Amino acid sequence: MIAIRTLALALAVVGALSVQPPATDDSIWKQYFAWFQEGDPNANTPQRYRAKLIADGLPEAQADERLERLGKLSAQHRSDFVALFFNRFYTAPVAAFNTQPNAFLVRMTADLKPGTALDVAMGQGRNALYLAAKGWQVTGFDIAEKGLEVAQAEAAKRGLHITTVKSGYQEFDFGHERWDLIVFSYAWVPLADPALLERVRAALKPGGLVVIEHPAETPPAAATQGGRPPDPLDDVNTLVRAWSTGFRILRYEDTEDLWDWRIQKARVLRLLAQKW
Ligand SMILES: C[S@@+](CC[C@H](N)C(=O)[O-])C[C@H]1O[C@@H](n2cnc3c(N)ncnc32)[C@H](O)[C@@H]1O
Structure with a gap:
């Protein structure tokens, strides 16, 4: 009797599976x-x-x-893995990166009149919030939604307004002559790709500025878990060459210094460029 019931049950399960x-x-x-x-x-x-x-x-x-x-x-779905990799940074109880605004950005914007700013791959918003506190109208985007959540929570806490968008740089609409400033702070995007640079140039207002800080080499953990960023910049002057078309380079540094995302000394690249 039990065997018949078990068989009937098994057949019912198989039947249910077969109509799925x-x-x-x-x-x-x-x-x-x-x-x-x-x-x-x-x-x-x-x-x-x-x-x-x-x-x-x-x-x-x-x-x-x-x-x-x-x-x-x-x-x-490669970007799902990258987002997962970075989301873990943004939800960790202790931050493994510099949560203060990027020092080069602070230096390069200290005397600027606030306008519209775009923070590319903004992470948890350390730079977007800094600019917003200085009076900039800031939009930032990133694929890691946990970073955006942290940024908005912090904005609410500090009484600041920032616009955040969950998007990859691939599909983000940079717009046309919209920004006075575009920030790439350790942004996981191809910083020497002419197609991206053309979109950035079109999106800047006349005389608009770009601030970049980026590692020359990818940390091994990020390379394996987050996937390598699209463009390694470890060759000499790659960044300068790429940004020499359509931009005026106002400042360039290629130096050994503390990385914000490694918190140890390594080769870091810094660039300030103006739409030309
Ligand atoms: C090293 S973090 C830097 C975050 C922030 N800019 C900062 O300086 O703290 C790199 C960021 O790039 C984002 N990212 C990776 N691939 C991206 C893509 N395709 N489009 C937009 N953001 C991306 C990651 O989610 C991550 O938040």
């Missing part, structure tokens, strides 16, 4: 990424996910097929 709609790329990705985010990302290997799928009842052949699809989806 085929998994879409979107649902496959969401399930996988939800699993990936739990625990240590370094331990969450595809093989462990395969074992989990099989333990959850997926036949081995389908688990293999799922992994193959996930290989392609991971490439398409």
Whole structure:
């Protein structure tokens, strides 16, 4: 009697499974990424996910097929991994980076009349909040939503207004002659890419300024967990060459100094350029 009931139950489960709609790329990705985010990302290997799928009842052949699809989806969703990597910085109980405004930005903007500013890949808003406190009208964007949440919470606490947008630089609308100042502080974007530089130039008002501080080399942990930033700048004068077209270089430093995001000495690049 018990055996018949068990068999009936098993058949019902199989029946229910067989009428389930085929998994879409979107649902496959969401399930996988939800699993990936739990625990240590370094331990969450595809093989462990395969074992989990099989333990959850997926036949081995389908688990293999799922992994193959996930290989392609991971490439398409690379920015999800990068956002996860940085979100962990912004939610950690103790910050592992300099939470004060970037000193070069402070120096370069000290005597400027406040206007409109864009903070590219703004993180938790240390620079956006500094500028807003100085009277700038600031917009910042980033793919790491936890950073934006921290920035807005801090703005509310300090009675400041900043506009934050969850977006990658790839799709962000920089606009046309909109900004007096555009900030790239350790921004995870291709800083020598002519296509990006042209968008930045078009977005600046006449005479508008760009402030950049960036490591010349990518820290190993960021390179593996967050993915390498699109453009390594370790070759000599790469940044200067890139920003020499359509911009007037007002200041350039290539020096050994403390990095804001490493808190130890390493090669750091600093640039102040003006739309020309
Ligand atoms: C090293 S942090 C710097 C954050 C901030 N600018 C600062 O100086 O504290 C790099 C930031 O770039 C962001 N980022 C990475 N890829 C991005 C992309 N494709 N578009 C926009 N932001 C991105 C990350 O989420 C992270 O917040």
